[in-house]
Amino acid sequence: MPENLFDLSGKVALVTGANSGLGFGFARGLARAGSDIVIWGRRQEKNEEAATALRAYGVRVVADTVDVASEPAIVAGFSRALEAMGRIDTLVANAGIASQVPFTEMDVARYRQLIDVNLDGAVFTLREGARHMQARAEAGDPGGSLIICGSGSIFQGVPTMAHYGIAKGALNALAKALAAELGRFGVRCNVIAPGFIETEMTFADPEIGRRIADIVASKAPLGRAGTPGDLEGAVVYLASDMAAYHTGDTLVVDGGKMSAN
Template identity: 45%
Template sequence: MTQIFDLSGRVAIVTGGNGGIGLGMAEALVGAGCAVSIWGRNREKTEAAVSRLKATGGQVEGRTCDVTDPASIEAAFAATLAALGRVDGFFANAGVTGESKGPFVDRDFGEWQRLMTANVEGVARGFQLAARHMVARAKAGDPFGRLVATSSVASIEGAAYNEHYGASKGALNAFVRAIAVELARHGITANTILPGWIETDMTARALADEKFVKAVSPRIPVRRFGTPADFGGMAVFLMSRSSSYMTGQTLVIDGGYSIF
């Protein structure tokens, strides 16, 4: 039965894979036999993550990449392709949150631009490079591709004081649905994962606030915050042939937060 999740011979890129949810995904992918290229802005952090995964016997490499820089994305993709020979999956996990969570009426629209550039355009550029490669392979008789974007439950709830972040992730959901329809004929699926409150560096400040934790914890039916490991199984499933008939979906992983 485990053979349906065997990723031997597959290659995946995980942006923001040097920590948090991305690293949780990368660990599970490597454990299932997938070769993984971790992309991150912090070289030292990326090297540490690569060393950690290589210690498990996996085939892993790292690339320094800033997803807000088109040239950086193109260089990282070309280098990954040259090193690993192919790209079967692209997990666009890198993203940013709002630096200012004040009232919308006082919002500096430079913040909107920053979020849209990283959370939408950065994903689109990476997916475009991966899709070109996957479509070419499909036309050559090797139809297979997996595009997975990390969105947020902020894209489906009323994210007060955080409307710019919610808007960027909502745009990401719509973008992925559109390319899912367009690319399906080539054996390529595209889906988004919507995390709730997860224990990562990005949420550390909020989760260190006792008042916030007391307010949010009762709203999570499973009665705990999520961890990066909670995303590993989904990553393996989406990367495998078992998910071939599922595309264009927004998959919520939040312990029931958004429905309670």
């Protein structure tokens, strides 16, 4: 039998915002490759639905209700994940929200609402993951993969979504710092930057979502908008031992749109 170079059997992944959309796509890809999964989300019923779907791949799945806008909730949730699984090998900081507001109309409440989840939530989740992976390395078990869900807004301005771009741009910079700081422990940190992906969030307004998807399809060389399944290969690669020398990078998965414009 051919060797499966991307087999994740024996590894454990924690994915935030994993009960739908991009997060579920990341979790599904990891589960399909054999990784056990911890999923975090704010909606318990959706968490359980996602966990049931992931268990169909024959892996252990733990679902936990965690709001990443709260640092204490993150710390407690990570502790529960370790208690349930014993270790975390892959952490995918994905949880996020989106909103639109002209920059000249931005107020503190709307700014902080997004930053609390998209930036601070990822920062403190990554901190807990880094602490665990560093401690494990110091005990003689090095290695780990920190993966951040980025965005095309890291590279291109999106009108009315400056606050979203601020969060994603900061996380892109953070990945470089974590790669430099944690490399001696065998811990890697990379960003996956999706283009427009058709999800529950991007289609919150179906008319606007379809219009954007059609525009993307007309500009992307591959002729369509993305789906969560299009991100599975990237996350499995970065979680695998085949990516052991890959850190501090940003992988763009956008159907070639940015290259063509």
